Amino acid sequence: MGLVEAGLDPKTKAFYQRTLAVLNEAGPPFLVGGAYALTKHAGIERHTKDLDVFIRRADRDPMLRALEAAGYQTEATFPHWLAKAYEDDAFIDLIYSSGNGVSEVDDEWFAHAADGEVMGVPVKLCPAEEMIWSKAFIQERERFDGADVAHLIRSRGRGLDWERLLRRFGDKWRILFGHLVTFGFIYPAERDCIPPWVLKRLAARLSEELECQPPPEPAKVCFGTLLSREQYLPDIGLWGYRDARLEPIGSMSPEAVAHWTAAIAGKA
Known part of the structure; x- marks a missing residue:
């Protein structure tokens, strides 16, 4: 057992093994990221107490229904990029984009996935290129x-x-x-x-x-919100910059931005 799994108690490990079996039975393809993919690509092992599962956005609801049928509680925690499935205190993240709305999981993630193993279960792992991107x-x-x-x-x-x-x-x-x-x-x-x-x-x-002139005042945009949901709030709240996460510049709606911002207090 590597360092990645060293901090898992037997109950949590059994939860993840069962969850991987449920996901495999569900049908839609998925990838494992996080500490497991980092170990594969960079040779770095670190403790983890969660499991990041990457899926296409279109597969979110079928995955959640399969998990519900297997007895899990589920929620679309942040509908623009992440859902969760629970059993007691253990959970997994189902990820189909990124918090800033940039790194959408698409077919190329799967086309270039790496082979790996998580807790004895053969899986596909996120590609190194997409990990760097996100x-x-x-x-x-x-x-x-x-x-x-x-x-x-x-x-x-x-x-x-x-x-x-x-x-x-x-x-x-x-x-x-x-x-x-x-x-x-x-x-x-x-x-x-x-x-x-x-x-x-x-x-x-x-x-x-x-060699180019800076954009005129109407194009005054802060892209810092793509890097941090919290640290550039003064820019869009006090100084009149447009939020680069919002359509049509970005992919997020005002409701999604508000929901993501409201979660700062709990660091969810």
């Missing part, structure tokens, strides 16, 4: 996933599908560029994990932007 935006005061991004690049950088990763970030490429520049600071001897053409392409984009 983790790169997690920059809260109480949680910053930059170290996970760096560890994934250190372990997988030479074999990553960099074209796909660049496409994932799209017009949010500055977030990836920032992590890549920081990687070279963290690991001076491992800078060749990142192909030179990737940094040159992103540096060229930056150079092009420097």
Whole structure:
């Protein structure tokens, strides 16, 4: 038994094993992420007391119905990205997007999934590229996933599908560029994990932007809310910036943003 499962009591471990069996019987495909996928891709093991299951949004309700039929309590905790299934004190997260609405789980997650094993059950694990994409935006005061991004690049950088990763970030490429520049600071001897053409392409984009005029006042947007649901509230509440999470810039509705913001107090 590895460190990932070392903190699990037998009852909780049995819950997760049974849950994986139920999900396999349910039919729709799923991936396991979190500490299990990080161990696979980066070789880092750390305690976990939860199980992150990634699914397509369209498969959420069938999955929840299958879990309910098996005796679990379920809820669409944050309908824009996450649901949960409970049994006593144990639970799993069913994830189909990200809290900021950016990293939607789509067919490519499954097409590039890795083989793995969780508590003796063969499973598919989230791809390293999609893990980097989703983790790169997690920059809260109480949680910053930059170290996970760096560890994934250190372990997988030479074999990553960099074209796909660049496409994932799209017009949010500055977030990836920032992590890549920081990687070279963290690991001076491992800078060749990142192909030179990737940094040159992103540096060229930056150079092009420097030649452009800043957007006019009506386009005043704060993208910080994609990095932290809490730390940039003054920007949109006091200083008049538009919230980049909201449609049509982002994918979230005002109701989803309000629900996600209200949960800050409990850090759910």
